[in-house]
Amino acid sequence: MLDSASDVPVQKKVSVVMKKDLIFNEIEDLVPPTLLSKQSGSFKFPIKLSADQAEKLGMGRDVARKPIHHQFKVVLRICRFWGITFDLDYYIGISAITINNSQLIKFQNIDQRPLDITSFLKISPLAENLVFLDRKSASHSMVIAVYFVSDPTAAAIVRKVIRNPSQFLASDWTRNKLSTVHPEEGVLSSEFSLVCPLTQKRFEIPVRGKNCQHLACFDAHSFINLGLTTQKREWFCPICNAHVLPGDLVVDGFCLEVLGKLKSDGDDSTKIRMNPNGEWSPVRANFSTNVVDIEESSCLAK
Numbered sequence: 001m002l003d004s005a006s007d008v009p010v011q012k013k014v015s016v017v018m019k020k021d022l023i024f025n026e027i028e029d030l031v032p033p034t035l036l037s038k039q040s041g042s043f044k045f046p047i048k049l050s051a052d053q054a055e056k057l058g059m060g061r062d063v064a065r066k067p068i069h070h071q072f073k074v075v076l077r078i079c080r081f082w083g084i085t086f087d088l089d090y091y092i093g094i095s096a097i098t099i100n101n102s103q104l105i106k107f108q109n110i111d112q113r114p115l116d117i118t119s120f121l122k123i124s125p126l127a128e129n130l131v132f133l134d135r136k137s138a139s140h141s142m143v144i145a146v147y148f149v150s151d152p153t154a155a156a157i158v159r160k161v162i163r164n165p166s167q168f169l170a171s172d173w174t175r176n177k178l179s180t181v182h183p184e185e186g187v188l189s190s191e192f193s194l195v196c197p198l199t200q201k202r203f204e205i206p207v208r209g210k211n212c213q214h215l216a217c218f219d220a221h222s223f224i225n226l227g228l229t230t231q232k233r234e235w236f237c238p239i240c241n242a243h244v245l246p247g248d249l250v251v252d253g254f255c256l257e258v259l260g261k262l263k264s265d266g267d268d269s270t271k272i273r274m275n276p277n278g279e280w281s282p283v284r285a286n287f288s289t290n291v292v293d294i295e296e297s298s299c300l301a302k
């Protein structure tokens with residue numbers, strides 16, 4: 001039984017979770033989050049595109065890229081619903097999804113990710129698209145939603161992160177943390193790496209997750225690129241493996257400042273040495289000192 005109108009709290013709760021995790025911009029509901037009770041059978045969802053959405057879908061195709069890149073997409077999400085928590089993109093119990101008479105996918109081997117249904121749709125504001133969902137078992141409730149989204153490039157996501165003041169950490173914050181890392185006996189100074197663990201190159205835009213407990217950074221472009229190109233669109237911190245969405249990134253102002261100075265000096269150092277007084281200096285290759293590895297330090301709770 002469809003229950004979209006009678007359970008507003010469910011819609012609100014699921015909507016927030018589903019949209020946050022998508023990372024897309026300009027998300028519009030085509031089928032708002034709709035609760036399917038514990039019933040098996042076939043469920044029908046009509047989708048109608050507005051003139052603006054149809055135009056965007058038609059014009060936003062980049063056929064020069066292989067596979068063809070769609071700047072705008074229509075994605076379908078199904079979640080198992082536990083009343084309070086959700087399992088996102090959960091397809092067990094569904095025997096088929098059919099869109100305009102084409103079966104979308106076989107469910108034996110499906111990955112946990114939103115389903116891109118763009119290529120199955122009639123791209124016209126005059127046409128009605130029909131999605132049929134068949135449930136063979138109904139041991140749990142589920143929520144289905146269909147969204148019209150713009151699929152940003154990695155560069156666009158990074159720009160958004162950089163321009164968001166709440167995602168920027170002032171340089172004093174890290175400087176103070178680095179200066180107050182307690183050196184162990186005999187340790188003269190601390191080193192801080194400027195190398196992204198994803199590329200092994202010096203990072204351009206140093207970031208970490210807002211809840212990460214480490215000071216070490218990774219490069220924003222590399223992180224976003226990797227997240228966009230992995231099939232499941234998984235977002236994990238390459239240092240501590242915590243779940244980090246692009247909206248959870250913070251730019252490290254101190255590290256950015258250090259990189260700017262090194263660049264202007266034509267210095268390609270990939271490490272700096274941090275002194276307790278808050279001053280830093282680049283570590284040249286073959287420079288040897290007794291150091292504590294800040295990246296491994298676990299006493300950095302914010």
Ligand SMILES: [Zn+2]
Nearest residue numbers: 212237239240
């Ligand atoms: Zn982390």
